[in-house]
Amino acid sequence: MDLTTDKKLWMYRKMYEIRCFELEVDRLFKANMIWGTCHLSVGEEATAVGAIAALEADDMITSTHRGHGHCIAKGGKLPQMFAELLGRETGYCRGRGGSMHIADIDTGNLGANGIVGGGIPIATGAALASKMKKDGRVTLCFFGDGANNEGVFHESLNIASLWKLPVVYICENNLYGMSVAFSRSTAVKNVADRAAAYDMPGEIVDGNDVEAVYHVVKKAVERARRGEGPSLIEAKTYRWLGHSKSDANVYRTKEEIEEWKEKCPIKRYRLKLVQEKIATDEELDRIEKEVEKEIRDAIEYAKNSPEPSVDDIANGVYA
Amino acid sequence: MAEKLYIDALREGLREEMQRDQSVFLLGEDIGIYGGAFGVTRGLIDEFGEERVVDTPISEQAITGIAVGAAVAGMRPVVEIMFFDFLTLSMDQLINQGAKIRYMFGGKAKVPMVIRAPMGCGTGAAAQHSQSFPGVFAHFPGLKVVIPSTPHDVKGLIKAAIRDDNPVVFAEHKLLYRVKGEVPEEDYVLPLGKADIKRKGRDITIVAGSIMVIRALEAAKELEKEGIDVEVIDPRTLKPLDMRTIIDSVKKTGRVLIVEDDPLSFGWGAEVAAGIAGSEAFDYLDAPVKRLGGLDIPIPYNPNLERHAVPQVENIVEAVRELLR
Ligand SMILES: Cc1ncc(C[n+]2csc(CCOP(=O)(O)OP(=O)(O)O)c2C)c(N)n1
Numbered sequence: 175m176d177l178t179t180d181k182k183l184w185m186y187r188k189m190y191e192i193r194c195f196e197l198e199v200d201r202l203f204k205a206n207m208i209w210g211t212c213h214l215s216v217g218e219e220a221t222a223v224g225a226i227a228a229l230e231a232d233d234m235i236t237s238t239h240r241g242h243g244h245c246i247a248k249g250g251k252l253p254q255m256f257a258e259l260l261g262r263e264t265g266y267c268r269g270r271g272g273s274m275h276i277a278d279i280d281t282g283n284l285g286a287n288g289i290v291g292g293g294i295p296i297a298t299g300a301a302l303a304s305k306m307k308k309d310g311r312v313t314l315c316f317f318g319d320g321a322n323n324e325g326v327f328h329e330s331l332n333i334a335s336l337w338k339l340p341v342v343y344i345c346e347n348n349l350y351g352m353s354v355a356f357s358r359s360t361a362v363k364n365v366a367d368r369a370a371a372y373d374m375p376g377e378i379v380d381g382n383d384v385e386a387v388y389h390v391v392k393k394a395v396e397r398a399r400r401g402e403g404p405s406l407i408e409a410k411t412y413r414w415l416g417h418s419k420s421d422a423n424v425y426r427t428k429e430e431i432e433e434w435k436e437k438c439p440i441k442r443y444r445l446k447l448v449q450e451k452i453a454t455d456e457e458l459d460r461i462e463k464e465v466e467k468e469i470r471d472a473i474e475y476a477k478n479s480p481e482p483s484v485d486d487i488a489n490g491v492y493a
Numbered sequence: 494m495a496e497k498l499y500i501d502a503l504r505e506g507l508r509e510e511m512q513r514d515q516s517v518f519l520l521g522e523d524i525g526i527y528g529g530a531f532g533v534t535r536g537l538i539d540e541f542g543e544e545r546v547v548d549t550p551i552s553e554q555a556i557t558g559i560a561v562g563a564a565v566a567g568m569r570p571v572v573e574i575m576f577f578d579f580l581t582l583s584m585d586q587l588i589n590q591g592a593k594i595r596y597m598f599g600g601k602a603k604v605p606m607v608i609r610a611p612m613g614c615g616t617g618a619a620a621q622h623s624q625s626f627p628g629v630f631a632h633f634p635g636l637k638v639v640i641p642s643t644p645h646d647v648k649g650l651i652k653a654a655i656r657d658d659n660p661v662v663f664a665e666h667k668l669l670y671r672v673k674g675e676v677p678e679e680d681y682v683l684p685l686g687k688a689d690i691k692r693k694g695r696d697i698t699i700v701a702g703s704i705m706v707i708r709a710l711e712a713a714k715e716l717e718k719e720g721i722d723v724e725v726i727d728p729r730t731l732k733p734l735d736m737r738t739i740i741d742s743v744k745k746t747g748r749v750l751i752v753e754d755d756p757l758s759f760g761w762g763a764e765v766a767a768g769i770a771g772s773e774a775f776d777y778l779d780a781p782v783k784r785l786g787g788l789d790i791p792i793p794y795n796p797n798l799e800r801h802a803v804p805q806v807e808n809i810v811e812a813v814r815e816l817l818r
Contacts, residue, residue: 289578325555353527354550
């Protein structure tokens with residue numbers, strides 16, 4: 175279960191990729207090049223990357239409205255992602271879906287979701303399909319702390335446990351729904367405490383420690399793959415930016431935000447990699463430079479891509 | 494009279510009803526300090542406190558059912574569902590419970606609640622945050638459905654909805670929040686079930702609801718330049734539906750175009766069209782009844798596609814020209 179050097183560097187790269195992607199989206203949004211709304215995961219990179227690092231390539235995920243990081247970690251391609259956000263025909267959803275609906279079935283990403291909790295039964299259903307087909311795949315289901323109060327969360331976890339489905343539920347607890355603090359929305363102290371109600375393992379992990387997330391998820395994924403049923407993991411983390419574009423952060427303090435910025439998962443991992451002599455600063459700098467170029471190229475690709483044609487507007491509703 | 498934004502007029506209506514009646518309270522996600530996703534309830538928590546402006550967990554079905562229960566037990570809850578799309582999560586409590594309780598229980602209970610939500614596209618929010626389907630709710634006996642189009646109407650109708658003893662679905666098009674209009678200073682309540690003639694005209698009747706009233710009025714201005722005199726009727730409530738006003742208008746003009754924001758197939762416009770066809774107005778028709786509505790597709794993200802997904806001013810202008818050809 176030990177992480178190879180390659181995997182560690184991959185995790186660093188992916189976290190940095192997500193960070194750059196999100197900050198560029200923020201910039202493009204402010205420049206009016208991105209339409210609609212989007213939810214950025216700056217500060218939460220370690221959870222997406224650590225969890226997905228524990229999967230095999232053909233395992234599946236379901237994602238959330240804050241889903242860019244999940245998509246990138248699962249192998250989503252930056253050009254197609256930017257193209258989608260710019261509403262282009264070359265985007266993942268051919269410009270029809272936008273930020274909240276990026277899906278990439280080829281890499282096992284069953285989609286971001288505009289409905290809070292909407293992915294939870296879908297992940298459960300994907301796991302049911304794997305069990306029926308005996309294909310050995312595991313589905314990793316991301317959701318936020320806000321989603322743990324939707325009925326489908328409870329209904330799905332009960333069924334998954336009852337039927338011993340190969341699914342791992344991972345809650346990214348960033349301490350707030352939109353503006354409502356976790357302690358004001360949820361009757362238990364930890365989302366993981368709810369695992370007991372469905373007779374499955376419940377684990378809490380530091381969501382800003384990418385290796386810790388990896389190890390906890392890996393254990394749950396292996397258990398699921400052995401046919402022993404689902405687990406519920408709660409990664410405690412924090413979103414640095416507002417909930418979405420229209421958020422003035424009136425519900426939390428600057429001090430709290432600054433405190434969490436100190437716990438930056440990327441800076442922290444960089445220190446660890448250097449201290450443990452897994453990589454030198456120069457090597458990590460090189461990775462960052464490569465990522466920055468990929469991001470620039472991806473944005474160029476998106477900008478130069480065609481818009482969808484209105485003639486096709488009604489195509490694709492039915493199979 | 495003062496000019497006010499739709500959103501401010503709506504908030505004023507809520508505030509006045511909360512001042513007037515202690516049993517009125519608000520329930521919804523992020524409606525407290527955040528003021529709701531669109532700012533409708535902004536500031537109300539300062540005035541009425543957390544007891545009457547209640548931030549809930551993200552649990553639409555429970556929130557809706559809790560409103561039903563509180564209403565049966567004597568309160569007057571006003572629920573905000575953050576986007577109209579999420580009313581699908583409220584459906585069981587609203588339709589199987591709230592709408593039916595009075596009749597099922599032999600008239601021994603009442604359910605005085607309002608469930609309000611912002612609907613509609615035009616903000617790039619894509620398929621799960623852009624739908625308009627108030628017509629769906631009009632299908633269910635026991636519910637009332639309101640689709641206010643102006644600041645004046647939204648204030649008078651929210652008050653009527655709150656005072657009504659039945660569950661009312663209150664659909665606010667999000668592009669209307671920033672629309673300005675005259676709002677009287679005095680306390681006024683508009684009746685549910687009374688259409689409003691938004692513009693008088695001789696040549697053709699446009700029946701339009703919600704945001705489409707604004708577009709129909711703009712189209713009417715364009716058409717005026719061509720010498721076409723358009724009458725615009727806003728039903729204001731889909732249930733009860735004031736067919737009388739519509740029928741009288743069609744008898745006068747002999748032509749009718751119905752414009753809605755809901756997807757066209759099985760939309761409420763079909764109900765209006767059938768009402769006209771089955772009435773004495775049928776004999777006065779000089780052209781077939783025409784309808785415009787949303788395309789039968791999920792709302793796309795790309796702004797140009799999105800624009801084409803629902804009727805715009807130019808589509809209304811074109812349809813009127815066709816009808817008069
Ligand atoms: C069913 C539903 N209700 C409400 C919303 C509006 N909404 C979008 S994100 C959000 C907060 C979600 O909080 P959480 O699950 O903790 O995820 P986070 O945004 O913190 O990542 C809300 C209320 C929605 N999209 N879907």
